[in-house]
Amino acid sequence: MNTIDEILDYAIDQEQQAADFYTSLAGRAEKAGMKEVLLEFAEEEKRHKERLLAVKTGEHELTPEQEVLDLKISDYLVEVDESDDISYQDALIIAMKRERAAYELYSDMAEKVPESQLKEVLAGLAKEEAKHKLFFESEYDDRVLVDN
Amino acid sequence: MNLKDLLSPFYVWQRAFEKPYTSMRPIEERPGSPSYRGFHINVADTCVGCGCCHTICQNDAIDMVPVEKYSGNKGDSGLRPRFDYGRCCWCALCVDMCTAGSLRLSNEYIWTSREPADFMFVAGVEEKHWQDNELGYRREKSYHLYPPRRIEMEMLSPDESIEGFDEVVKGYDVEQAKKEADRCIECGMCVATCPAHMDVPDYIKSIRDGDYDEGLRLMYRTNPFPATCGRICTRRCESVCPVGLQGDSIAIRWLKRHIVDQVDAKDYARILNDNIEENGKQVAVIGAGPGGLSAAYYLRKKGYEVSVYEAQDKAGGMLRYGVPGYRLPDSGLDKDINYIVSLGVEIRNNTRIGTDISFESLLNDYDAVFLSTGLSVPSSMRINGEDHPRVLSGLQVLADAASGRDPGIGNKVAVIGGGNVAMDASRVSRRLGADVTILYRRRISDMPADIEEIHEAQEEACTIVTQAIPVEIMDAPDEKQVIIKWGEAEMVQDPKGGRPRPVLQEDRMHEDTYDCIISAIGQGSNLDYLSKEVQEQLAIEWGRFTPGEYQHTSLEKVFVGGDVANRTADAISAIEDGHHAARGIDRFLRPEMYTELDQEIS
Amino acid sequence: MTQLTGHSASLDFSQPEPVDMSSGKYVKLWQGPQHPGITGNMSLELTLDGDEIIECKTHVGYLHRAFEKLMEGRNYIQNFTVVCRIAVPEPAFNEYLYAEGLEQLSGIEAPERAQWIRTLNLEMMRLASFMMWIGGQSGAFGLYTVPNWTIAYRDYVLDLFEEMTGGRIYHMYMVPGGVRFDLPKDFDKRVKEVMDGAEKLLDQVERVMYNNVVFKARSKGLGIITPEMVDPYGIVGPNARASGIKRDLRKDEPYLVYDQLDFDIISGTGADAYERAYLRLQETRQCISLIRQCMDRMPRSGPLQAEMPNVLHWKIPPGETYVKAECTRGEYGYFMVTDGTEYIRRVFVRGPSYTHAIAVMEKLAVGTNIADIAGLMVSLHTYPPEIER
Amino acid sequence: MLKITGADDIPEQEDVLANDGLSEEDRKLFSNARPKKYEPYPIKAIEDFANWARANSLWILGFGTGCCSIELRPLMTSRFDISRFGVAGRPTPRQSSVFVIGGYVSVKTLKRIIRSYEQMQGPKFVVALGSCPANGGMYFDSYNTINRLDLYIPVDMYINGCMPRPEALLHGIMELQNDIKAGSCDGANRYVENFDWYKANQKKIIKNWNMPDYNW
């Protein structure tokens, strides 16, 4: 993975895999209502993919300098298994953790890469993933951590 | 006739040398005085559209009209006053009455037109040139047309209250209640805000009139749990009460309780006079909480034979096992439940659907089934070490206390959460002799718990640590203790709007040792008693039902309500769900009674 | 006791025989309701023999707005804005009496400072009303200079009212339980200015109007009210005092803080239009003195309203009362009946003009000249709106 | 201005008025001709001059019908001195061109108002003061006061307030002058054009109609 296109292709592939993952999980989900939720997650990943495709064709630009809020919710949560009777809380935890892993991957890569343009793309991707993470973390904050 | 008299009129000439009375440019020169009662100014953003100005206006000069910009806010009716200057007499009673303090008068007074219908405008919405006038009549601060301050409620002092489970609030006596009831301005915003649409102004009026029988009848029209709601209702009505804008809102909850306190339980049958005409149909209700029993009551009134299935050994659900006795003593709850039972509602305690009897058999045996099983599963924090034996759930602690069991909390307790369950668990722990620290992710103002509950918890010496996020639970050296690791949080504005979000500060971590940790961060539903097929047929979203109109689900004969079907998680919503489901079930089972009515409506 | 009159049985109250119009000797002339003076909308049906009036009938009702009926349908606080409109030139007396009546019936007492402010308000009202009356009286006798002075000067008093109450004519200031808000800053200074000017003006008016040979000639001997007439006809106020009857409710049955003010009952013996006019001039001066006393002796601070229940459902226990006050024309009274509900059962407003303008006018007009009828009407100081309500 | 509805429903009448409130004898005393519409001068300059003259000599009929008329006295005396705008008070309708309706109008007064208004010479204008003539005001539910004056006589200018202060009256009268100068004050013509409609409204509420239909 040395060119920008290769990296973008990889990232797009990752998003597609995530979408596939949620779709297959949805196929197995037992709890009522979870199927829709997981399919919605898959849709979300597909939207991410669309964005990256747009980046690749140049219609959309990554913005590495943009500051993204890190709620740090996923950092201290336990790992959960992707079981068939997955709950909404757990599904969100899985999603957050996946986005976090992706974020760390790109930001680590960005650190290692010397070339400036490539570095920028990686950093941009990292930010993109951070945004996705924020999306799920906000969702978790709003729906799970309601404290009633 | 003397000469002096003849000459004296000529004295007028002396005036020719004095300063004339005439003002040269009267219109420009003479503004109204600083307190002049001129044209109306309404700060439409502050106004809540309570309609008091409309009520007080003896000339019928003020109409309340919908203004699109303000519709649908909490505590705002979406209406704004429209003034008809073909009626107004500028007495400014509307200004004196204005609960929000948004209305005043300018000192402008010139308005001419060829068209009488012109003299009509929605102040503050339609632009008028006197809108920014600073002068003009305003209500003097000390002058009120209604008493703005609430009648103090007598309560046990914090020292007394933590001694035991005696009820903290003593309740109004007749004199106090009359005075408090007198403050009501009868705008009806509470009625619209109350999920059950209780006829608040009307039963408050019955207190003023001393007619408690009528008050009880009015309450039972929409709510068969007045004794309960009179103590623990979440009081959305009071939060929108416009009297609270420049004073204290009416103590609607305490007044409701006052009515119930004044009526003896044995008089209920005489007063409410629920004549039941059996209609031969049967309905099963699952869950004897407020939702289930409310449905049972209204169904029974319509003549259905109702059986309520309850897994616990007593009816009441969360009201009995989740609300501690110092807030809602069993006597109050039993007063409500006993009346429902006395109408012939059958409650089968200790009967768990799924184990003792199957859901499918209920579907076969009954004409309709109402599900209101509530939220009974404590949410999990999903942090490391959460399965530590010294981590207890708030619900369990409350249930143990309610049943007289010792929850075994020790002497130093941390409660995690900021809802009513957390407050209840804390105060129960105080009563069991423990020192209590409450850890909450956000600020006190963000707490979903009732503000009075929070204050009372503080008064009872519960320490509240805000912006504290638990990250890990660890074994303590002493196995009867536990260590919690938590980090401080900063509140950060959400870039997409919404409430500020707490962000963990990793450099500011703390570790504290407690005898136990009570987790009270929320509850989820347990729908395991429904088979997978049934679950798939019911519309369920994020663990909750999403019922259609009249609480109907997509499964014929099945209606749902209560916490398991709404997002508000309070008793009054559950009660309304039950009532509404009863309407729905009746429409479903006896459609012939409604065809005419529907035609009328359409 | 000498000023007291017994009830004279010798007076004949019977209505005169209707004039036989068929002879063609007499002319019927309607005066009003469209009126040239300040007599208000009331019409006189005059039967003339040449220019002498031989019969007079009053017709009222042009201003009837059914206040007493309207008040039965409005609650207590709403009525407080209604009552002031009963008599346009003197709304303050209506406000005071209504508030006082309600306070009596409901057992509320207005705080002391509010009582002082009310007294001040009433005296200012009296001053404004007399100012206008003086203009009217001189206008009715053809002197058009004086109205240009007094009615214009009355406007300065109205300016004071505007500052004090927020309204020029209808003040709506005396709420049941007190007054609505405090006096403005430096109010006493402006009151002093206006009072000084008023005093000076009254001196000028006295020279130009009261010493005027025309005024004297036309008003002396016009409309004589004998002391025997006073009680049978229910004549009150300056009209009675000008006949030597020393009666003034402010002194006889003191209300508000009148017992703490220094003044005497002014009376005269002339009993004719000139005497009445002169008496009113003196009372105007008395007003100024009372206003000054009020400003000096009023407590500087203190509460302005008594504690009140929620006015939206204010119920007053059953009862009835009759409250009265000395207005510019005499006894002004409110008879109020409550029945324990949120609405008043019955209000009866007893305006002094009720007798002055009908029974008295019909009697005094007979024998006078058509040219003097307006002057006579004004000299009785009648306000049709308070007859009709 | 009131949108006159239902005026078309009234059938076209003859040129002669019925005068049906009068006794046979009295009928002889009053004209039975219908009122005529005012036609402006064919030459615009002359009409403009006439309007200018009319606007600057407004004579008010001294008939204070309600409480608002109390503010006419300060207006006419030296403080506000309306004479400087060419306005004066006149005692009889025949000499007046402006009818100031001072506030509320009771049914009994309305009858006199109609008589007075019809007796006024053209060009004539009506100014209504306060809330009451516009929509009933304070006395909207009284059995003896009307709610909308323009159902009974046409109104050219409303001045708002309860009561309107002399300054507002002054402003209103100056507005009226502007309207007259512009030639847009056509109340009297409206009365003539919709005569039957106005008459029908008047007769609906005046119980003993013992006067001629048109008081010219």
Added chain:
Amino acid sequence: MGNLTSALLERLERDFDITDITERHERLTTFKVTRDHAETLIRELRDREKYTHLNFITCIDYIEDGVFSLVYMLQNYVTHTMLGVHVDIDRDKAEMTSIHTLWAQAWTYQRELREMYGINFPGSPRLHEDFMLEGWDDMPPMRRDFDTAAYSTEHFGHVDRESEEPRQYMKVQFYPNRGGDEE
């Protein structure tokens, strides 16, 4: 109650069977007397007790009891006290003796009462002329059962305006699916 008044009231109680004596405030006492005794009583108060001034005559409509309660307020200028004489008359057959021979202005009050309440005072001058109203053909307007607002709406036509009640409007806004008031 001054001694003077209480002695007087005792005497009146004996001679005229007055009932319901109530001291309203220190200067005003009211009592009730039957219709037959009323004129004599009032005449006696005027001529012998110096209640020489008639403040007013008015009427209270007690529709629920079927009576008109006439009130004669008399004033004594010596003691500065007032007596309110109440006389209940039958609402259906509203008739009362006229006192126009006692006070010159009394007939004016009686004319008003005739017009506003429909009470007849036989012999009172000009009783049947219009007083305040002109050509009135409805129920006497001051009677409690006359609805002035309805009369006004019918005859003088209000301009149509619409107003919403916050109570109902908010319900529809916030809970559009729950009309829910059908029981």
